[in-house]
Amino acid sequence: MPDDHDPDFDEDFEGAPQAPTHGPSHHVDDTPTRRRMMSLLTVALGGVPLLGGLLVSLRAGLSPSAGERPEQIPLCPLKDVPESGIKQVTVTYRQRQGALVENVSKVVFVTREPTSGEVIAMLGQCTHLACPVQPKPVTLEGGEVAPLTCPCHDGRFSATGEVLAGPPEKPLKRLKLAPLPEEPEGMLMLEGI
Amino acid sequence: MGILDHLEHRLGIRSAFVESMSGKRPPAGIGFLRCLGFAALTVLVLQFLSGIALALHYQPSVDLAYDSIRAFEQDIAYGRLVRGLHHYGASAFVVFVALHMLRVYFTGAYKAPREYTWLTGMGLLLLVLGFGFTGYLLPWDQKAYFATKVGCEIASDTPVVGAQVADMLRGGDEVGQGTLTRFYVIHVVLLPLGLLGLLGLHLYLIQRHSVAPPGLPVGVEGPKGPPYFPYHTFKEAVVGVVVALALFVVATLYPAELGDLANPADTEFQPRPDWYFLGLFQLLKLFPTNREIGTFYIPAAFVGILVLLPFVDRTRARHWKSRPIATLLGGLACIVIVGLTAWGGLADRMAAKPDDAQQPAAEDEYKGPDMPMPRGLTNFERRGYQVVRQQKCIHCHETRLGETSYGRMKYRAPGLHELESEDAIAMFDYITQPDSDDMPAFGNLPAEDRLAAASFLMWLRQETEKKDK
Numbered sequence: 001m002p003d004d005h006d007p008d009f010d011e012d013f014e015g016a017p018q019a020p021t022h023g024p025s026h027h028v029d030d031t032p033t034r035r036r037m038m039s040l041l042t043v044a045l046g047g048v049p050l051l052g053g054l055l056v057s058l059r060a061g062l063s064p065s066a067g068e069r070p071e072q073i074p075l076c077p078l079k080d081v082p083e084s085g086i087k088q089v090t091v092t093y094r095q096r097q098g099a100l101v102e103n104v105s106k107v108v109f110v111t112r113e114p115t116s117g118e119v120i121a122m123l124g125q126c127t128h129l130a131c132p133v134q135p136k137p138v139t140l141e142g143g144e145v146a147p148l149t150c151p152c153h154d155g156r157f158s159a160t161g162e163v164l165a166g167p168p169e170k171p172l173k174r175l176k177l178a179p180l181p182e183e184p185e186g187m188l189m190l191e192g193i
Numbered sequence: 194m195g196i197l198d199h200l201e202h203r204l205g206i207r208s209a210f211v212e213s214m215s216g217k218r219p220p221a222g223i224g225f226l227r228c229l230g231f232a233a234l235t236v237l238v239l240q241f242l243s244g245i246a247l248a249l250h251y252q253p254s255v256d257l258a259y260d261s262i263r264a265f266e267q268d269i270a271y272g273r274l275v276r277g278l279h280h281y282g283a284s285a286f287v288v289f290v291a292l293h294m295l296r297v298y299f300t301g302a303y304k305a306p307r308e309y310t311w312l313t314g315m316g317l318l319l320l321v322l323g324f325g326f327t328g329y330l331l332p333w334d335q336k337a338y339f340a341t342k343v344g345c346e347i348a349s350d351t352p353v354v355g356a357q358v359a360d361m362l363r364g365g366d367e368v369g370q371g372t373l374t375r376f377y378v379i380h381v382v383l384l385p386l387g388l389l390g391l392l393g394l395h396l397y398l399i400q401r402h403s404v405a406p407p408g409l410p411v412g413v414e415g416p417k418g419p420p421y422f423p424y425h426t427f428k429e430a431v432v433g434v435v436v437a438l439a440l441f442v443v444a445t446l447y448p449a450e451l452g453d454l455a456n457p458a459d460t461e462f463q464p465r466p467d468w469y470f471l472g473l474f475q476l477l478k479l480f481p482t483n484r485e486i487g488t489f490y491i492p493a494a495f496v497g498i499l500v501l502l503p504f505v506d507r508t509r510a511r512h513w514k515s516r517p518i519a520t521l522l523g524g525l526a527c528i529v530i531v532g533l534t535a536w537g538g539l540a541d542r543m544a545a546k547p548d549d550a551q552q553p554a555a556e557d558e559y560k561g562p563d564m565p566m567p568r569g570l571t572n573f574e575r576r577g578y579q580v581v582r583q584q585k586c587i588h589c590h591e592t593r594l595g596e597t598s599y600g601r602m603k604y605r606a607p608g609l610h611e612l613e614s615e616d617a618i619a620m621f622d623y624i625t626q627p628d629s630d631d632m633p634a635f636g637n638l639p640a641e642d643r644l645a646a647a648s649f650l651m652w653l654r655q656e657t658e659k660k661d662k
Contacts, residue, residue: 102255134461
């Protein structure tokens, strides 16, 4: 009860029975050892619901939802791959993530290996920090031309995705192609992205 | 007995706060420099209020997030102002927290017994940066999408658990709806809870230990100044009004920017982080190999040094002149951070331009502005709009949207708003296999994209006809 006298307070409780100052109480054996033991138990018991809740909630909350994506993704007709130069294709595929089904779009560069003529596909995403790679030729200091560039930290790539300059350490990610179609009109298929 | 006295007796708020504060006498000689923390607190209150207003209208879905922000700005009274307040408030918060920290550093106020006030302050600074990073994504425009993609890539440089950290942030292996949901929850639930807890502790510790006496070494109690309340609080109130006024003026004069809707397939866009991460972003140019030195080890070491600072620096001197090494190191750190940020800001202009000469036949290409995304589109029509934009239809079809025209006519092509197809199916067939030699066939696009484009074009024609009547 507050110490300072407030007549208003007394008014509210006029006639209220006074609590006995001495009365029967449960006997508690309050020794220092017992007190320490009970304190420890309180903290330990209090921690159980907290830790239990934290553990399962964090585990469930932080895990990404289970997902799936198609095994084969159509890229472009074989006849569209230029004999020299780079073709930029935007592929779109359905990806499931938990209850969510999204159309994911990604930029892919398709070209031919200059010596063997083999068709190759690369992800248009810089291997440094995932910025979008642009098909804009830039002349390097030595006079060499880099046909693919990343604007973020000036990464430069060759037509086949090798690093020519800048911070990227790895070449552009090569995407696996399904066996080429026999007809030129046939569709090139990516196996995974 | 008045109602105020009654409430005071029951609640005891006046004696607990005001009177205890007016009984407290901070050291003499503290001025406006000791109000920077309060400036940050003022911004924080505005951030909470404007943030709640935004959250009441915001739709955390990739289909609606962008439009919900746009509608909030265009349709709601004070919407533009409130979003401006929140946008500039985020920057102001970082500025005041940083200035406050510099003041504490250079006046040696972090020394005993205030080590934990400093530590909670460091925690608050990190939370503020977390707010900035997660809030940046929410408008779902181009810079939001690409900056987050880069940010999650940087998070993957954390040693040992990097890949897991990045997956946890993204909620999967792509930045998409899962990421938006997570960032939204982190931004409006987790971070505010953490912030309120830490801030309570921070303010409690300031009350417990008061302000460090200016210029005096640890252990020396100088002369006391006038009571904290109402003398220092008056200065704080003035600072609060000035800060709030400045934010209102800036938010009114320069509305916050909302870029184009996020488009993952865009290769033209150049990602930039918000200005307070620019220094960090620029740092990466200095580490052509082993980028994790720039993305993880240097920032982690910097934060680690700051966290340990009051426990390592056990000297007694507080005045900056009496601790030349600490002053020198602090000054250097400031110069490096400001320098990197300024360099990052200038980098756009200094960046090597692509060789325009080598671009194929750009001579008669349409170089005007793109048609902005109209309002009132369904999700499907919005996708159609993006297909139309990606396929650069307006490079041959001059098109009217409302009162404005976009694109230019080539091969005497009709405007996109006046195409004659009977319905969306006929439009779909035409896009797939046109009966004109000038119009290319778009049969290689996914059927869904062609149908979406057809739906959008039907909407565009009906909308134009409606407006023309």
